[in-house]
Amino acid sequence: MPHLFYGTPRNGEIVFDEREAHHMRVVRLKEGETVETTDGEGFSYTCVLTRLKKSEAVAKILKIEKKEEEPSEKLKVVVPIGRWERTRLLIEKCVELGADEILLYRFERSQHSVSLEKSLLVVREAAKQCRRYLFPKVKMVENLDFDEKAITLDPDGSVNLLEMDVSGSITIVVGPEGGFSEREKELLKQRTILVNLGRKILRFETAAILTVGYIALRKQKI
């Protein structure tokens, strides 16, 4: 399968940044070759590479095609801001598993911070890899407020994942490495549905992958 690149359309051309130009050189693309590009907004551009330099590249657009529409029912995931490697992995898996929005939240027990810019680059790389034309939105959020249905994974939750009603937009809250604080637990109990994944203890990333993937499958997002 040919590579998918990310670029910005401008006057009949696509402009690629240094990172994409680097990716092109790694896969040994040459000027004059045809490349497929997305703008991350749902469009695919078939274009011919006219200029490939170290810090940028440009291609002429031959064909534009709408590949993905903004979904009416959204799958959002609250990803904890924790150690970067862990946060990075979760962002990557959310992209791969069809999440529409990634909400970065700093739980009370987390001493870490995260760069929005770095997170956006992870989304870009993961989306290119699994050919998502409409990139998930990434936001920092300050509160655990939810407009629609939200669930929290909890071994004591009364609803089993398999029996969960997946209609409408859903937000999945993934807990931080050190667990929720008492205050957060209370708040999530009031504002979200506590969902269990059986009786065994799963590591958080395993539980998160299973839940996001299962709901995405049910909602036909993957």
Added chain:
Amino acid sequence: MPHLFYGTPRNGEIVFDEREAHHMRVVRLKEGETVETTDGEGFSYTCVLTRLKKSEAVAKILKIEKKEEEPSEKLKVVVPIGRWERTRLLIEKCVELGADEILLYRFERSQHSVSLEKSLLVVREAAKQCRRYLFPKVKMVENLDFDEKAITLDPDGSVNLLEMDVSGSITIVVGPEGGFSEREKELLKQRTILVNLGRKILRFETAAILTVGYIALRKQKI
């Protein structure tokens, strides 16, 4: 939740190896304290630590309890022998997600090898972590022969994971990093059910976690 240790019962005592003795020292256990131990065969032993040395430990058994029975319907996973980090991760996730047997297989495109002993230690650590009293069996297998229902993850598979019949024992074939060879593909097409996980491209470990976890949930193994 208190720690679970692994040891071998012998004449009313439990004998622990160097690895377990090390784990005990790490969590600052002292002689005279009560510890919970499993033999990996489904039993829990409540015992009191009588001797904690660098290379071994011994505890006196106070109570024995059968915690897990050999299941009649088994969940088996063919894990590819590949780069150790990747194979290790898959073994760990299979334990966590309730697999009953882990079948290590070297696919044609793999140049790697694996130590059965190292694999058994990964199973032990993962099982202790998620409190499995009946450890999954680990075997090296030489052929892709299956007595019961077997599935292979394939984007072109005609059955969607959610619609799959999960009754009876099931073997899940997880592909190697470099993909199946043509011969293996043909063989798996004949001998297994090709199952898809939607239309998007998932990384192999993501697909494997989602599939093992989903079937384990449906079969109430987790």
